[in-house]
Amino acid sequence: MPGVAVYESAFNELEPALKKAGPAWVHDLRRTGLDHFRALGFPSLREEDWRFTRTRPIAEVDFRPAPGGAAQDAARIASLTFDDGACLRLVLVNGRVLAPTPRSLPKGVWIGSLAVALAERGDRVQALIARGVDLEQQRFAALNTAFLSDGVFIDIADGAVVEQTVHIVHVTVPGETPAMTHPRLLVAVGRNAEVNLIESHVTTAEGGYFTNSVSEFVCGENASLHHVKVQRESARAFHIAMQHATLSANSRFSTLGVTMGGALVRNDVHTILAGPGIDARVDGLYVAGERQHVDNHTFIRHAQPHCHSFELYKGVLDGHARGVFNGRIYVDPVAQKTDAKQENNCMLLSDHARINSNPQLEIFADDVKCTHGAAIGKTDDDALFYLRSRGIPVGDARDLMVYAFASEVLERITTEPLKHRLEDDLFAWLENARLARTAAR
Amino acid sequence: MLEIRNLHARVDEKEILKGVNLVVKPGEVHAIMGPNGSGKSTLAQVLAGRDTFDVTEGDILINGESVMELSPEERAAKGVFLAFQYPVEIPGVRNSYFLKTALNALRKARGEKELDAMDFLKLIKERMKVLKIDESFMNRSVNEGFSGGEKKRNEILQMAILDPRICIMDETDSGLDIDALRIVASGVNALRGPERGMVVITHYQRLLNYIVPDIVHVFVDGRIIKTGGKELALELEKEGYTEVAR
Numbered sequence: 049m050p051g052v053a054v055y056e057s058a059f060n061e062l063e064p065a066l067k068k069a070g071p072a073w074v075h076d077l078r079r080t081g082l083d084h085f086r087a088l089g090f091p092s093l094r095e096e097d098w099r100f101t102r103t104r105p106i107a108e109v110d111f112r113p114a115p116g117g118a119a120q121d122a123a124r125i126a127s128l129t130f131d132d133g134a135c136l137r138l139v140l141v142n143g144r145v146l147a148p149t150p151r152s153l154p155k156g157v158w159i160g161s162l163a164v165a166l167a168e169r170g171d172r173v174q175a176l177i178a179r180g181v182d183l184e185q186q187r188f189a190a191l192n193t194a195f196l197s198d199g200v201f202i203d204i205a206d207g208a209v210v211e212q213t214v215h216i217v218h219v220t221v222p223g224e225t226p227a228m229t230h231p232r233l234l235v236a237v238g239r240n241a242e243v244n245l246i247e248s249h250v251t252t253a254e255g256g257y258f259t260n261s262v263s264e265f266v267c268g269e270n271a272s273l274h275h276v277k278v279q280r281e282s283a284r285a286f287h288i289a290m291q292h293a294t295l296s297a298n299s300r301f302s303t304l305g306v307t308m309g310g311a312l313v314r315n316d317v318h319t320i321l322a323g324p325g326i327d328a329r330v331d332g333l334y335v336a337g338e339r340q341h342v343d344n345h346t347f348i349r350h351a352q353p354h355c356h357s358f359e360l361y362k363g364v365l366d367g368h369a370r371g372v373f374n375g376r377i378y379v380d381p382v383a384q385k386t387d388a389k390q391e392n393n394c395m396l397l398s399d400h401a402r403i404n405s406n407p408q409l410e411i412f413a414d415d416v417k418c419t420h421g422a423a424i425g426k427t428d429d430d431a432l433f434y435l436r437s438r439g440i441p442v443g444d445a446r447d448l449m450v451y452a453f454a455s456e457v458l459e460r461i462t463t464e465p466l467k468h469r470l471e472d473d474l475f476a477w478l479e480n481a482r483l484a485r486t487a488a489r
Numbered sequence: 490m491l492e493i494r495n496l497h498a499r500v501d502e503k504e505i506l507k508g509v510n511l512v513v514k515p516g517e518v519h520a521i522m523g524p525n526g527s528g529k530s531t532l533a534q535v536l537a538g539r540d541t542f543d544v545t546e547g548d549i550l551i552n553g554e555s556v557m558e559l560s561p562e563e564r565a566a567k568g569v570f571l572a573f574q575y576p577v578e579i580p581g582v583r584n585s586y587f588l589k590t591a592l593n594a595l596r597k598a599r600g601e602k603e604l605d606a607m608d609f610l611k612l613i614k615e616r617m618k619v620l621k622i623d624e625s626f627m628n629r630s631v632n633e634g635f636s637g638g639e640k641k642r643n644e645i646l647q648m649a650i651l652d653p654r655i656c657i658m659d660e661t662d663s664g665l666d667i668d669a670l671r672i673v674a675s676g677v678n679a680l681r682g683p684e685r686g687m688v689v690i691t692h693y694q695r696l697l698n699y700i701v702p703d704i705v706h707v708f709v710d711g712r713i714i715k716t717g718g719k720e721l722a723l724e725l726e727k728e729g730y731t732e733v734a735r
Contacts, residue, residue: 429541434577437537438591438647439565439598448590452581452630459581 051107052089056082058113058228059194069197070166073174081183081193088187100372100404101314101343106286111258113195114227117141120219120252128219128250129278130469135215135246142221143229144198156205156241159214162232165201173201176236180264180292180320188314189290192230192262199232202245206238206268213244213463222255222282233263235273237299242272246463249279249287251309256284265293265301269323272300276461278470281309283338290316297323297352304460306470307334307342308477318347321355321383332361333457335474336369337481343372348390350383353413357387362457363394364450365401366481376408379416386416393423395453397481443486447478490515490686491536491655496547498535505531505542507711513655513686520697521690522722523708524730529690530574532708533659536688537571538564551655565591566598568654572644572661578632584643585627588613588650595651616649620676638669645676656680657688662696674699694726707733 059066059082067075090107091098118141125139126132138159139146145161153159158169165173181189200216218231237243249259259281267273273293281287287310295301307313319328334342348357363371373392394403407420427449435445454474461467491513498506505528513519523529535542536549538561548555551567559567579587593603604612617624620642632640641661648656658677662670677700681687689700697705697719705721706713709730715721725733 428577431577431579433537433539433561434573434579435587435591436561437565437569437571437573438587438651439562439595440591441562441594442560444590444594445562448582448587449579452579455581 052086054110055085055191055194058111062113062195066197069163071170071174074166074170074196077178078194078196081190081196084183084190085187085194088190091187097345097374100370101312101341103312105312106258106288109226109256109258111226111228114142114220114229114257115223116144117219117221119146125217125219128252129215129217129248131465132215132246134212134465135463136210136212137215137217138200139217139219140198140200140231141219142227143218143231145200154208154210156208156238157210158201158203160201162199162201162234163197172203173234176266177234177264180266180294180318181262181290186290186316188260188288189262192232192260192290195230196232199234202235202243204237204241204243207240208238209241210243213246215246215248218247218249218259218261220251220257220259220281220285222251222253222257226256226258228258228260231259231261233261235264236266237268237271237273239268240270241268244463245273245275246466247275247277249277249281249309251280251282251285254282254284257282258286259288261289263289263291265291267293267295267299267301269296270298271296274301274462275303276463276466277303277305278466279305279307279309279313283309283311283340285310287313289314290318292318292320294320294322295326295328298325299323300327302329302331304329304331304457305333305344306458307332307336307344308473310340310342312341314343314345316345316347319357320349320351321357322351324352324354326352326355328355328357329460330357330359331457331460333454334361334363334371335454335477336364336371337366337484338368340369342369345374345376347376347378348388350377350379350386350388352380353382353384353386355383355386357389359390360457361392362454363403364397364454365394365403366397366485368398368400370401371403373403373405374408375406375420377410377418377420379411379413379418381412383413384415386413386418388416388418390420391422393425393453395425395427395450397426397450398485443482447475447482450478451475490552491688492550493536494548494550496532496535496549497545498531498542499545500542505711506535508547509711509713511706511713513688515686516683517704518681518687518689518700518702520702520705520722521688521708521713522692522694522705522725525692527708528711529708530659533571533657533690536657537561537569562594562598565651565653566595570648570651570653570656572641572648572656572658574660574663576632576640576644578630578635580630580633582631583627584629584631585613587631588647591647592650613650616646619679620646620649621672622646637664638666641665641669641673642676645673649676649680654684655686655688657690659690660692661689662691662693670696671699694722697722
């Protein structure tokens, strides 16, 4: 029973329970989501946006909604993510928020389970949800919406500042049968408000499952939102994520996505600069080996003048891994004085690894500065010889260079324990990849 | 200490080294002078183990042992150090991390105890002082955005830290103004010692006013064509390579 039917039957089974969860408009929205997903179906390679990414491996599996999972203690969370003691933590297990909503939040700040928010402040959620994402076009966002039940809602009132970094941990506990989760993250940052956010996607065991997440960010005037997403799903997992940010005048926004896990990964990162004077950064690092497939599609729209966007994506591919980068920048006719810079660089560690890199600049204003660059390479022989001539063994020298290449993205992470954890993990990954290559020889 | 026997090397089909013979004893400083394109830099790279060149004939011995089959890192462990003409920039690798990794790799290869962060810091601070290197140097990426003089000083700093037996300096003076040249030369002179052999490769006689060699070789067209004392350098400066080569 492959394809769309899997999701229809799961929906029908769940519907009586779903209906009871949240106000009536939510269920109408779910039905709309399901209708659009049914109409769109799984993408084919003939679609421009999916021409390098085959979703058949997902469509072929009979995924069931994930059952509730056991709570994970703080030590376990730290070992799966990082030492986040200084953060305000929210844990979701198999898509459901388990821990109670954190208390003692600053005035005007609401952070907690989306299910609770639907019950307690449904009107507020209704005003914000599914506004940016286009359910008619974005099939996986439509699918996520069809199963909308829990996730995280963050609502920061005008002028409120959240001092602590918020850490949202998505834990999947794989079971006997392949399970799916459709987590939703909804973040509204008011005028002059500020928040820093870290999103972790982890698993307790290697297993096959499907995470289909949607994140929606709305930034008010002169607001500040800094977001880091770290994805380390199981090596057999599918991870599809749609992220949509709508930014108002003079806001400061950054998003940085680190992809380490997953068999098949697709990230859509859409950032709409809807007011003048915005400063936006969209960065990413993907590290993949074996037969991992990582597809990053970014879209930055300069809809207003005097905005600055900077985008840096870096990839390290080993084994038979395949990377796809599509970076679209659209500059509206009114968006004069736009300053947009995009860079995508990828390092291939094996002869079998591949990357398709496609910058896509559509500029309709005449007084703008837009640049893009893509570089694909192997380790530089001159630098390698330099390191070796100082006594550093060839394997270590090569690792050091790849590490240095990738660390440019990690350097931007301001949460030190997370940065250090990722640096350690990157080193370990490089060492393992090297040992695997040596063993294969 | 270093012995080069009838060394021939080529790139693709082009022969660059055409039978180089050289013996450097401990404590000696040799200068190799020659015009551009004569193969001096190739000799330096081949000594350090660069595999872009094919050695077709001859041998390189360190303390009587052939190093022909050894990798660059193994040669470094035997005490070979090449100060590069064009030090490579490595963005993202901090200078201090690079130096510590290199030093500990060498110590490990030589069966010595690796240095911890404290001991390393002490060592490096002391050596940086001698070379008048600012401490902020250590936190910058290896050679990235360094001026010509800073790059060359960084080479000498590495030499001072890694404590090699045989130092090959490839055009260490190129791109240096006179003040930087003095600092670099005094750094090199501080490293002269009875245990260490040095080969200074240069195009200009100027450097040899500051690093006074024991022996000068004239290198033309892939070979040493003349050997003499330090006065040979002055002769070269006056007469030119063509005259001396005659």
